[in-house]
Amino acid sequence: xxxxxxxxxxxxxxxxxxxxxxxxxxxxxxxxxxxxxxxxxxxxxxxxxxxxxxxxxxxxxxxxxxxxxxxxxxxxxxxxxxxxxxxxxxxxxxxxxxxxxxxxxxxxxxxxxxxxxxxxxxxxxxxxxxxxxxxxxxxxxxxxxxxxxxxxxxxxxxxxxxxxxxxxxxxxxxxxxxxxxxxxxxxxxxxxxxxxxxxxxxxxxxxxxxxxxxxxxxxxxxxxxxxxxxxxxxxxxxxxxxxxxxxxxxxxxxxxxxxxxxxxxxxxxxxxxxxxxxxxxxxxxxxxxxxxxxxxxxxxxxxxxxxxxxxxxxxxxxxxxxxxxxxxxxxxxxxxxxxxxxxxxxxxxxxxxxxxxxxxxxxxxxxxxxxxxxxxxxxxxxxxxxxxxxxxxxxxxxxxxxxxxxxxxxxxxxxxxxxxxxxxxxxxxxxxxxxxxxxxxxxxxxxxxxxxxxxxxxxxxxxxxxxxxxxxxxxxxxxxxxxxxxxxxxxxxxxxxxxxxxxxxxxxxxxxxxxxxxxxxxxxxxx
Numbered sequence: 001x002x003x004x005x006x007x008x009x010x011x012x013x014x015x016x017x018x019x020x021x022x023x024x025x026x027x028x029x030x031x032x033x034x035x036x037x038x039x040x041x042x043x044x045x046x047x048x049x050x051x052x053x054x055x056x057x058x059x060x061x062x063x064x065x066x067x068x069x070x071x072x073x074x075x076x077x078x079x080x081x082x083x084x085x086x087x088x089x090x091x092x093x094x095x096x097x098x099x100x101x102x103x104x105x106x107x108x109x110x111x112x113x114x115x116x117x118x119x120x121x122x123x124x125x126x127x128x129x130x131x132x133x134x135x136x137x138x139x140x141x142x143x144x145x146x147x148x149x150x151x152x153x154x155x156x157x158x159x160x161x162x163x164x165x166x167x168x169x170x171x172x173x174x175x176x177x178x179x180x181x182x183x184x185x186x187x188x189x190x191x192x193x194x195x196x197x198x199x200x201x202x203x204x205x206x207x208x209x210x211x212x213x214x215x216x217x218x219x220x221x222x223x224x225x226x227x228x229x230x231x232x233x234x235x236x237x238x239x240x241x242x243x244x245x246x247x248x249x250x251x252x253x254x255x256x257x258x259x260x261x262x263x264x265x266x267x268x269x270x271x272x273x274x275x276x277x278x279x280x281x282x283x284x285x286x287x288x289x290x291x292x293x294x295x296x297x298x299x300x301x302x303x304x305x306x307x308x309x310x311x312x313x314x315x316x317x318x319x320x321x322x323x324x325x326x327x328x329x330x331x332x333x334x335x336x337x338x339x340x341x342x343x344x345x346x347x348x349x350x351x352x353x354x355x356x357x358x359x360x361x362x363x364x365x366x367x368x369x370x371x372x373x374x375x376x377x378x379x380x381x382x383x384x385x386x387x388x389x390x391x392x393x394x395x396x397x398x399x400x401x402x403x404x405x406x407x408x409x410x411x412x413x414x415x416x417x418x419x420x421x422x423x424x425x426x427x428x429x430x431x432x433x434x435x436x437x438x439x440x441x442x443x444x445x446x447x448x449x450x451x452x453x454x455x456x457x458x459x460x461x462x463x464x465x466x467x468x469x470x471x472x473x474x475x476x477x478x479x480x481x482x483x484x485x486x487x488x489x490x491x492x493x494x495x496x497x498x499x500x501x502x503x504x505x506x507x508x509x510x511x512x513x514x515x516x517x518x519x520x521x522x523x524x525x526x527x
Contacts, residue, residue: 003103005193005399006372007184007303009290010095010391012059012199013283014052014111014136015353017313017345018362020203020280025236025347027220027228028277032288033307033366038379040305040368041423044241045385045469047446048311048363050356050439052136053086055310055388056114056199060125061092062392062403062415064436066498068092071438074113074135083498087115088125090410093403095195095395096126102401105192107183109176110199111136116152123155127197129183130154131165131176138201139172139208140331141165171210172201173286181293188297195399198290202279205314205322207335209278214329216281217274224258224266225344226251232347240381242348247472249350254319255340269340272321275329276337276345304369304398306391312360313337313345315352348470356437356444356453358471372398373424382420384429385446385465389417397421434486436493441502445490452476452486456502460487 020026023037049055053073054065061068066083069092078084088094096106107129108122113136115121122130131154135147141160143149150157151165158164166175180196187194221228229248236242258266287307294300314337321338328335337345342352342359351357365386367373396403397419404412418431434447441456449466460483462476476483493499 003191003193004302005104006369007187007193007294007299008099008104008195008395008399009303009305010059010195010197011287011305011307012056012110012197013280013307013309014199014201014204015311015314016203016280016309017342017347018309018349018359018364019232019236019241019347020313020345021364021366023239023366024241024364025232025239027231028280030280030284032284032291036291036305036307036368037366039370040366040373041377041380041382042241043365043367043382043384043386043420043423045383046308046363046365047361047385047387047435047437048309049388050311050354050360050437050442052204052310053113054439056112057088057092058388059308059310059391060094060096060114060197061088062389062417063092063413064389064416064497066438066500067413067416068114070114071499072440074115074117077118078500081500083500087118087120090408091413093407093412094125095197095392096122097407098126098392098396098401098403099195099399100126100128101404102399103192104195104399104401105183105187105190106195106197107180107187108132108197108199109180109183110197111138111201112199121152121155122197123152129186131179133160133201136201136204137206139206141170143331145206145334171282173283174289176200177286177290180290184293184297184299193399195395199310200283200286202283203276203337205316205336206333207272207275207279207329207337208331208333209275209282209329211329213278213282214274217277219270220277221270221273222266224269225255225340226258229344229347232344236348242469243467245467246348246470247468248348249470249472251343252339252350255343256319268323269321271328272323272335272337273341273344275335276341278329301370302372304367304372307364307366308388309363311353312349312358312362313342313352315339315342350471354440354442355455356439356442358469360442361437361444367420367424369424374426377424377426382423382429384423385431385435386420386429387417387435389415390420390429391417393417393419394421434489434493436490436497438494438499438502443490445486445493447486447489450482450486452483452490454487462486
């Protein structure tokens with residue numbers, strides 16, 4: 001190929017915890033992602049936007065979620081709101097649009113969830129080729145639940161059971177990679193570098209996996225969440241993912257004591273986590289298929305691969321989790337990991353998806369690019385705070401693209417992030433502005449060593465992240481001036497970034513989106 005620019009693959013996991021990968025301390029076998037980390041870089045302070053649709057909006061546009069129009073789920077449209085539109089707005093451009101104009105073949109295979117139901121899909125936001133379910137949670141062709149019986153292929157709705165989607169009783173992680181590789185071949189035929197966006201549906205609820213993959217984890221979780229969390233924490237320290245002096249936060253009081261559960265209850269919980277682990281394992285295997293194909297075609301060395309997750313582990317359904325159906329993990333079951341296992345998934349942090357404590361917003365980020373990342377850095381760790389908004393400026397730079405000030409007659413908001421590419425050669429990432437969050441009234445601001453965080457309806461807390469990344473020592477009462485400064489910065493950001501005040505009415509009205517768990521306030525009730 002005459003164009004020397006790198007190919008680009010951006011991989012997004014759905015509802016995966018910070019510590020699930022082997023290279024981040026987990027016990028789940030993830031050899032393919034671990035190999036990318038060993039020959040690339042791991043970022044230890046990479047952040048998402050606390051929830052599925054908002055994170056995808058930030059990743060795709062380089063803007064904070066409300067600026068992109070998706071401050072909550074795609075399903076949430078609030079009349080009169082500046083940032084709760086349920087779809088990508090015209091004031092934003094996508095990675096597909098920017099890289100396509102720069103001459104890339106652009107494709108996506110997986111979960112979109114930033115406007116399909118409002119007529120805003122990848123096919124009309126810059127992607128040459130795409131396959132995506134209407135929302136998410138797709139694993140098998142014979143699921144019958146709402147929004148999981150069809151997919152869009154280039155905007156055309158096709159039944160999941162159609163041979164056009166996949167042959168046999170396919171599994172979505174494999175199917176999405178198969179389509180992604182088909183798109184890669186098309187890029188080669190057109191003699192263009194490719195940008196492939198690969199957002200998996202795994203391991204989002206309803207947790208499902210092939211039975212042979214579930215079986216390989218039989219007995220792996222018999223020790224329970226507390227002992228396994230301690231083991232992950234020890235591995236993270238030995239790997240350099242977390243400081244050796246870090247403290248593990250106490251588990252939340254609503255969690256069950258594993259030792260006091262009945263044998264039947266322990267068996268039920270074990271099965272839930274076995275399915276979750278199988279989800280993550282099979283996703284890693286599918287990524288291995290992608291990498292192997294890129295190596296066979298000679299494209300791997302000049303392909304930048306970025307792997308990340310859209311939020312922390314998910315506590316929806318509360319401490320009890322959910323395990324409905326006779327064949328748990330099969331296409332007709334309904335399984336949620338719940339709060340207790342989410343605490344393990346988010347080791348060493350507390351809280352979960354929805355929240356702006358580290359457990360909700362910290363994500364692994366692995367970068368692999370043999371020709372673009374200095375070999376002396378292989379296996380290295382980057383501790384600089386980074387965020388999803390940094391992906392757009394990174395790819396604009398390495399793809400020699402131009403981020404527009406206007407697009408299709410609309411004024412485009414400027415990018416919020418900075419490029420992480422300097423880290424590929426061991427240089428500092430030039431972040432001067434704070435990183436900020438709002439989701440369901442939960443707020444946070446990270447500026448240098450300080451992080452202020454506020455749950456909806458609660459006062460601000462303050463943590464010194466350089467010595468307390470796990471948020472165990474609230475300094476708000478001792479450093480009120482810092483709290484005032486950071487909260488004022490947050491207010492200024494919210495005003496300019498289309499963040500409307502979160503209202504009690506929203507919290508009540510959106511309770512159904514939390515699957516019987518009060519994510520906005522965090523009522524961790526047994527269901």
